[in-house]
Amino acid sequence: MTHINVLDPGASPLDYYGFELRRYREAAGLTQKQLGDIVNYTGSLVGQVETARKLPTPEFSERVDTALETGGLLYRLVDLVMRSQLPAWFQQVAELEARATEICTFQLHMVHSLLQTESYVRAVLGALDQTNLDDRTAVRLARQRIFEKEVPPVLWAVISEAALYQEIGGPETMWGQLAHLLSFESNPRINIQVLPFSAGAHAGLQGSFNLYRFASDPDIVYTEGYGSGHPTANPDTVKDCSLRYDHLQAAALSLKDSAELIQRVMEERYGEHRDSDGDPVA
Numbered sequence: 001m002t003h004i005n006v007l008d009p010g011a012s013p014l015d016y017y018g019f020e021l022r023r024y025r026e027a028a029g030l031t032q033k034q035l036g037d038i039v040n041y042t043g044s045l046v047g048q049v050e051t052a053r054k055l056p057t058p059e060f061s062e063r064v065d066t067a068l069e070t071g072g073l074l075y076r077l078v079d080l081v082m083r084s085q086l087p088a089w090f091q092q093v094a095e096l097e098a099r100a101t102e103i104c105t106f107q108l109h110m111v112h113s114l115l116q117t118e119s120y121v122r123a124v125l126g127a128l129d130q131t132n133l134d135d136r137t138a139v140r141l142a143r144q145r146i147f148e149k150e151v152p153p154v155l156w157a158v159i160s161e162a163a164l165y166q167e168i169g170g171p172e173t174m175w176g177q178l179a180h181l182l183s184f185e186s187n188p189r190i191n192i193q194v195l196p197f198s199a200g201a202h203a204g205l206q207g208s209f210n211l212y213r214f215a216s217d218p219d220i221v222y223t224e225g226y227g228s229g230h231p232t233a234n235p236d237t238v239k240d241c242s243l244r245y246d247h248l249q250a251a252a253l254s255l256k257d258s259a260e261l262i263q264r265v266m267e268e269r270y271g272e273h274r275d276s277d278g279d280p281v282a
Contacts, residue, residue, distance in 0.1 A: 007019045007022075007050075007051065007052060012052070012084055013077065013080045013081045013083075013084040014052045014055070014081050014084060014085070015052050016077070017049070017052075017056060017074065017077050017078075017081050018049055018050045018051060018052045020070075020073060020074065020077070021046075021049060021050050021056075021064065021074060022050045024064075024068040024070050024073075025046070025050075025068060027068075028067075028068050031043065032044075032046040032047045032050070033046075035064070035067060035068075038067045039060070039063035039064055039067050040063070041060060041063075045060075055081065055082070055085065055135050055138055055139070056074065056078060056081065057078070057138060058075060058078050058142070058145070061074040061075040061077070061078050062075050078142065078145075079098070079142065079145060082138070082139050082142035082143075083095070083098075083142075083143075085135070085139045086139060087227075089227070089228055089229050090229055092229070092231060093222055093229050093231060094143055096212045096220055096222070096231065097114070097143060097146055097153075097212070098146055099212075099214060099217075100153045100212040100213060100214055101153055101154070101213055101214055101215050102153055102154045102155075102156070102212075102213040103153050103154070103155045103156070103210065103211070103212055103213075104155075104156045104157075104158075104210065104211040104213070104245050105155070105156070105157050105158070105208075105209075105210045105211070106157075106158045106159075106195075106204045106208055106209055106210075106244075106245060106248050107157070107158070107159050107160065107163055107208045108160045108162065108163070108204065108207065108208050109160065109162060109163055109166055109208070110124065110163050110166060110168060111159060111163055111177060111181070112157055112159070113140055113143060114143060114144055114146075114147075114155065114157075115155075115157060115180065115181060115184075115190075115192070116140070116141075116177065116180075117173070117176050117177050117180045118137060118141060119169055119172075119173040119176060119177075120168060120169055120173055120174075120176070120177045121137045121140050121141060122137050122169070123168045123169030123170075123173055124168060124169075125137060125140065147189070147190070152189055153189070154189050154190075154191075155189065155190045155191065156191050156193075156249070157190075157191065157192045157193070158193050158194075158195055158204075158245070158248045158249060158252050159192065159193070159194055159195065160194075160195050160204075161194050161195060161196050161197050161261070162197075164178065164194065164261070164262060164265045164269075165265065165269065171269075171270045172270075174266075174269075174270045175266055175270040175271070178262050178263075178265065178266040178270070179266060181262055182259055182262055182263060182266075185255075185259050191255055192255070192258055192259075192262075193249060193252035193253055193254070193255060193258045194252060194253050194257075194258040194261050194262065195248060195251060195252045195253075196252075196253055196261070199251045199252070202247070202248060202251050203243075203244040203245075203247035203248050203251070204244060204248050207223065208223070208224070209221060209222065209223045209241055209244075210222040210223075211238075211241055211242060211245055218233045218235075218238070219233070219238045219242070220232065220233050220238070221233075221234075221237050221238050221241045
């Protein structure tokens, strides 16, 4: 007889998701295998999600919602589940991202998480630790779903030119990452500027930082260290970082010139690893 793990739905968002999935499945009179067959997943995976041993994906949730006629419940829960899997010190920041109407970020050495591709994320997160890399990657990528909201936040991203040359994950990953940045060129809500080497000494030399702005709450500045994050609404800090950000944007290339530089770096530094159609060379 199969052992049934009874979840406490109040233990965590992941437990609640699993509890609701099982409740809806059993109400429909389906076994795990039968549901898996319907949604094109294995019954084993359905069981792992039901017992909180596997993270659900948005695609899985959408298919199950349709099959079980949940009214979209599981799909709506995915963001909460994913956010709960972030390191405890970062969960507050993910909530800030989700509530912000405008996000301003300056990054010295790499592309901001909200703009990273899957392979770039895997390379960043797996640099020293490969443990649960699939789940950790999925959790980070889930944060990008804030741009799927009916009214998504406006993102202003100033990226140091150094980040374009910092080869994270290899040439193919970098090609894909820079191409991903270019894909936002016509999106007025996601704006990417490059701070060129020629800017010399600049207002962001003390490090990367984010500014979160809200409809009715005070602005918040976020900086990060090793294994810790530091959000603050201190008015002096916010005023200082807002001024720094204004200067960084003024020193950065225009949106058009930034896109041209990204395109040039992509082709000149990483293009030698692609064929004429842009496909990777074996």
